[in-house]
Structure formats: structure tokens, C-alpha cells
Amino acid sequence: MALDDSLSPRVTAVKPSRTVAISDQANALVEAGVPVIRLxxxxxxxxxxxxxxxxxxxxIRQGHTRYTPNAGTLQLRQAISHKLKEENGIxxxxxxIVLSNGAKQSIAQALLAVCSPGDEVIIPAPYWVSYPxxxxxxxxxxxxxxxxxxxxxxxxxxxxxxxxxxRSRLLILCSPSNPTGSVYPKKLLQDIAHIVANHxxxxxxxxxxxxxxxxxxxxxxSFASLPGMWDTTLTVNGFSKAFxxxxxxxxxxxxxxxxxxxxxxxxxxxxxxxxxIAQKAGVAALGLGYAGGEIVANMVKAFRERRDFLVxxxxxxEGIKISEPQGAFYLFIDVSSYYGKEAEGFGRIDDSExxxxxxxxKGQVALVPGSAFGDDTCxxxxxxxxxxxxxxxxxxxxxxxxxxSSAALS
Numbered sequence: 527m528a529l530d531d532s533l534s535p536r537v538t539a540v541k542p543s544r545t546v547a548i549s550d551q552a553n554a555l556v557e558a559g560v561p562v563i564r565l566x567x568x569x570x571x572x573x574x575x576x577x578x579x580x581x582x583x584x585x586i587r588q589g590h591t592r593y594t595p596n597a598g599t600l601q602l603r604q605a606i607s608h609k610l611k612e613e614n615g616i617x618x619x620x621x622x623i624v625l626s627n628g629a630k631q632s633i634a635q636a637l638l639a640v641c642s643p644g645d646e647v648i649i650p651a652p653y654w655v656s657y658p659x660x661x662x663x664x665x666x667x668x669x670x671x672x673x674x675x676x677x678x679x680x681x682x683x684x685x686x687x688x689x690x691x692x693r694s695r696l697l698i699l700c701s702p703s704n705p706t707g708s709v710y711p712k713k714l715l716q717d718i719a720h721i722v723a724n725h726x727x728x729x730x731x732x733x734x735x736x737x738x739x740x741x742x743x744x745x746x747x748s749f750a751s752l753p754g755m756w757d758t759t760l761t762v763n764g765f766s767k768a769f770x771x772x773x774x775x776x777x778x779x780x781x782x783x784x785x786x787x788x789x790x791x792x793x794x795x796x797x798x799x800x801x802x803i804a805q806k807a808g809v810a811a812l813g814l815g816y817a818g819g820e821i822v823a824n825m826v827k828a829f830r831e832r833r834d835f836l837v838x839x840x841x842x843x844e845g846i847k848i849s850e851p852q853g854a855f856y857l858f859i860d861v862s863s864y865y866g867k868e869a870e871g872f873g874r875i876d877d878s879e880x881x882x883x884x885x886x887x888k889g890q891v892a893l894v895p896g897s898a899f900g901d902d903t904c905x906x907x908x909x910x911x912x913x914x915x916x917x918x919x920x921x922x923x924x925x926x927x928x929x930x931s932s933a934a935l936s
Contacts, residue, residue: 536662536663536665539662540659540662540663541659543655543656543659544655544894544895544897544898545566545567545568545655545894545898548566548882548892548893548894549564549566549567549892551886551892552564552566552886552892555886555890560890561890562886562890562891562892563890563891563892563911563915563918563919563922564892564911565891565892565893565907565908565909565911565916565919566892566893566894566906566908567908567910568704568767568855568856568908568910569766569772569908569910570767570770570772570825570855570910571910571911571912572770572825572828573770574769574770574771574774574807575769575770575811575814575821577810577813577814577821578769578771578807578810578811578814579807580810581806581807581809581810582774582803582804582806582807582810584806585802585803585806585807586803590802590803590806591802591803592802593798593799593802594799594800594802594805595799596790596793596794596798596799597621597623597624597625597790597793597799598623598624598625598778598799598800598805599625599799599802599805600620601805601809602625602805602808602809602812603620603621603623603625603778604620605808605809605812605813606618606620606623606625606778606780606812607619607620607623608812609812610748610761610780612816613816613817614734614737614748614750614751614761615748615751616748616750616751616756616761616780617756618761618780618781619783621783621786622780622781622782622783622786623778623779623780623786624778624779624780624786624789624790624793625776625777625778625799625800625805625808626776626777626778626779626793626797626800627775627776627777627797627800627801628764628766628775628776628777629733629735629762629763629764629766629777629778630656630777631777631793631796631797632762632764632777632778632779632789633656633657633660633698633731633733633762633779634656634660634663635779635789635792635793635796636731636760636762636779636785636789637660637661637663637664637666637696637731638663638664638792639785639788639789639791639792640695640696640729640760640785640788641661641664641665641666641695641696642665642666642695643665643666644665644666644667644693645664645666645667645693645694645695645696646666646667646668646669646691646693646694646695646696647661647664647666647667647668647669647695647696647697647698648669648671648686648689648690648694648696648697648698648728649661649668649669649670649671649698649900650670650671650672650673650679650681650698650699651670651671651672651673651899651900651901652673652679652703652705652706652858652896652899652900652901652904653670653698653700653899653900654700654704654705654733654899655898655899657698658670658900661696666695666696667693669689669694670900671685671686671689672900672901675847675848675849675858675860675903675904676849678706678708678849678852679703679706679708679849679858680708680710680714681699681710681714681718683714683717683718683720683721686718686721687721690721690725690728692727694725694727694728695727695728695729696728696729696730696731697718697722697728697729697730697731698730698731698733699715699718699730699731699732699733699749700733700735700736701715701732701733701734701736701746701747701853702736702737702739702740702744702746702851702852702853702854703736703853703854703856704735704736704854704856705856705858705894705896705899705906706849706851706856706858707833707850707851707852707853707854707855707856707857707858708849708851708852708853709740709744709745709746709852709853710747711747712745712747715747715749715752716752718749719749719752719753719754719755722755722758723754723755723758728758729758729759729760729785730749730755730758730759730760731759731760731762732748732749732750732759732760732761732762733762734746734748734761734762734763735762735763735764735766735767735777736767736768736853736854737763737768737853738767738768738817738818738822738826739767739768739825739826739829739853739854739855740826740852740853741826741829741830741833741851741852741853744852744853746853748761749761750780750781756782757782759781760779760780760781760785760786761779761780761781762777762778762779763777763778763780764776764777764778765777765804765807765808765811767854767855768818768822768825769811769814769818769822770825771804771807771808771811774801774804774807774808775800775801775804776800776801776804776805776807776808828913829855829909829910831913832855832909832911832913832916833850833851833855833857833909835913835916835917835920836857836907836909836916836920837850837851837857839920840857840859840920843923843924843927844863844931845861845863845864845927845931846859846860846861846863847859847860848860855908855909855910856906856907856908856909857906857907857909858896858899858901858904858905858906858907859904859905859907860903860904861878861881861903861904861905862902862903862904864881864927864930865877865881867930869884869888869929869930870929871888872884872887872888875930877895877897877902878895878896878897878902878903878904878905879895879897879902881895881905882894882895882905884926885922885923885926888926889922889923889925889926890922891919891922891923891926893905893906893907894906894908907919
């Protein structure tokens with residue numbers, strides 16, 4: 527008898543992460559000796575700050591190596607409660623906070639906890655690659671709302687209003703944004719909040735993982751801090767980006783106890799609480815000072831220098847359109863003017879996927895196609911790399927694109 531190798535329809539409906547796939551491909555090329563510059567992954571190139579790393583080492587030495595409570599240690603939840611009140615103007619008790627193995631797990635559990643089959647999850651595009659797939663895993667329907675580079679990839683409240691239905695259950699907002707680096711101004715968030723307030727069934731997941739990586743004069747506003755939005759908002763954050771702690775796997779969700787307790791119940795059957803060692807390191811991270819103190823400020827200063835270099839460099843390349851990012855460490859550039867052209871020794875470039883394959887093949891630079899984020903006109907560049915590496919990457923990209931320029935093909 528033949529083995530039944532069928533998979534769950536839930537799994538077959540989900541697409542693998544494109545950013546992970548491209549990063550793996552680039553890593554494989556590097557291991558094979560190909561000098562690929564990897565600008566695909568959203569991972570800071572800085573080491574975890576020494577005080578945080580030391581706290582993790584000391585946790586091991588002091589025997590903090592056992593299971594913690596499912597929702598995380600009271601010590602860290604109290605520290606997060608203090609941080610949210612002081613930095614974000616939102617008040618959560620420790621029992622309204624659940625720590626997870628990264629913010630990604632927090633978001634997935636929130637979708638599973640809140641959505642019923644057939645519910646709609648409203649997601650502005652460009653979006654982080656995992657949002658729609660997480661919605662599908664929760665048997666919900668992703669409703670994608672396009673934005674425009676001419677409007678800094680920010681959601682139009684009128685479009686949001688027009689797409690809300692009785693099945694609308696969640697709106698996902700990410701500011702600063704992955705992949706665009708856009709930051710939602712407070713006034714725009716207030717306009718969105720006014721719409722949400724008129725739809726009692728509609729909740730908001732506010733993904734604030736990049737909140738500290740922001741460039742003045744832009745400022746961060748937590749959606750839950752807006753009048754009337756605390757009861758309807760699930761605030762997600764973590765330690766990976768601002769504190770360069772990607773491998774520590776530590777994130778959290780905060781919200782009304784009813785919903786957060788549901789997330790905790792799911793977690794109790796999935797993974798239980800996150801690493802005891804990472805949680806001790808998280809306490810040290812929050813002890814660095816307001817918004818991460820001088821250590822994080824220095825990292826943000828370096829990111830800004832890199833952003834300014836890339837914006838200036840790509841603005842000078844024919845056929846590329848740019849919306850200057852105000853936060854995070856991504857540049858999302860419109861490269862659609864190169865579509866429809868033939869590249870010698872490669873073939874026709876039809877979309878962001880083929881352009882990224884072309885740049886990997888001819889320029890040995892790994893980027894992520896915009897199609898992975900719901901906008902096929904663009905590609906994403908992560909500038910979580912040193913300035914010298916970014917300078918080399920720009921030169922390779924310029925050289926690869928030169929044969930495709932209008933002048934070269936005329």
C-alpha cells in the first residue's frame with residue numbers, strides 16, 4: 527500500500543518566507559565561495575551590546591537555566607510595564623503582558639486567538655511577508671490595501687473605510703514599517719483611530735518592533751495611546767532590532783487581559799515561556815535607559831548615515847524612484863522602469879523577482895523582491911550592514927543596471 531503523504535490544507539495554503547529563502551540562497555553562495563553581498567535579511571550587523579550579553583552570561587553562571595512561567599518572568603514583565611508607560615504612554619499591568627520567542631510568535635498567537643474562520647484581516651501593502659500567511663494559518667482572509675510610493679507608502683483612511691465589512695476583525699499596522707521604513711504621523715493614526723472606533727468588532731495589532739530605530743524629525747506614536755484605542759489594540763514589540771538581539775528570540779504582546787490571556791493559553795500548548803537566559807538579558811536591555819540610551823542612539827546614528835548614503839546614491843540612478851525612509855533599516859525602491867527589458871546572458875526581466883535574480887547573478891548582491899511584500903514594482907534593500915559594504919553594493923548594482931538603462935538600449 528502506498529503511503530499517504532498528503533499535508534494539511536492549512537499548511538499547503540501557506541507560502542514559505544521569501545526573505546528567509548533568499549537569505550538561505552545567498553548564504554549558500556557565500557559558503558560556495560561566491561562573494562555575494564547579502565542585503566536581504568532584516569538583521570542588525572551590530573553585536574548585542576556588552577551589558578546585555580553579560581547579563582545573559584551571568585544568568586547561566588547563576589543558574590537561571592530552568593523553565594520560567596509561561597507568560598515570562600515577573601521581573602521582565604514589570605520592566606516592560608514600566609517601559610511602556612514611560613516611553614509609550616500606555617499602561618499595562620504585568621498580567622496584561624506575555625513574553626514569547628520573538629515578536630513573530632506574539633503576532634501569530636494574536637491572530638489565532640482573535641480570528642474565527644472567515645474573518646478578514648486588513649493589511650496595508652507593502653507588508654511584512656508573514657502577515658498574510660499568519661492570517662491564513664488562522665483560517666482568516668487577508669485583505670490587502672495598496673499604498674503608493676508618492677504617499678510614502680502610508681495607508682489612506684478613505685480606502686480603509688471603504689474596505690471594512692462585518693467580517694473585518696483585525697487591522698495590522700507596522701510603524702516604523704518593514705519593508706518601507708515609513709513612519710505613521712500621529713495625525714494620520716488619529717484619523718485611522720476614528721474609523722476603528724466606529725467599528726466595535728475591528729481590533730488593531732500595532733507592530734512596533736522598530737520603534738527606536740527612527741530618524742528625527744519623525745517620532746513614534748503607539749496606537750494604543752490614542753484616545754479610545756487601548757481596549758481595541760494589541761501592542762507587539764521585542765528586543766531583536768533595536769537591541770541587536772535577533773538570536774536571543776524574545777518578543778512580547780501587551781493588551782487587554784482577556785485577549786492576552788488567550789495568547790498565553792495558546793503559548794502554553796506551543797512552546798511555553800521563552801528562554802530564561804534571554805529574559806535576564808531583556809531586563810538588562812531595558813535597563814540601558816530611555817529608548818535604549820546612548821548605546822541604541824549610536825546604532826541609530828549609524829543607520830541614519832547609511833540611509834542618507836543610499837538615498838543619495840539611488841536617487842542619482844536613472845529609472846529609480848525613492849520614498850525616503852524615516853525609520854527601520856530598509857530602503858524600498860521602485861525599479862519597475864527596468865521591467866520588460868532583455869539582459870544579455872540572462873534573459874527578460876519581467877518583475878521584481880527576475881530583477882533580483884539578475885542582480886544576484888550579475889552583481890552578486892542579494893535583495894528581496896517587492897512581490898514578497900505585496901508590491902511588485904519595488905525591491906527591498908536592508909542597510910543593516912557597514913557603510914563600506916553598502917558602498918560596494920551600490921557600485922555593483924549600478925554596474926549591473928547600466929546595460930539596462932534607457933540610454934544603453936536606445
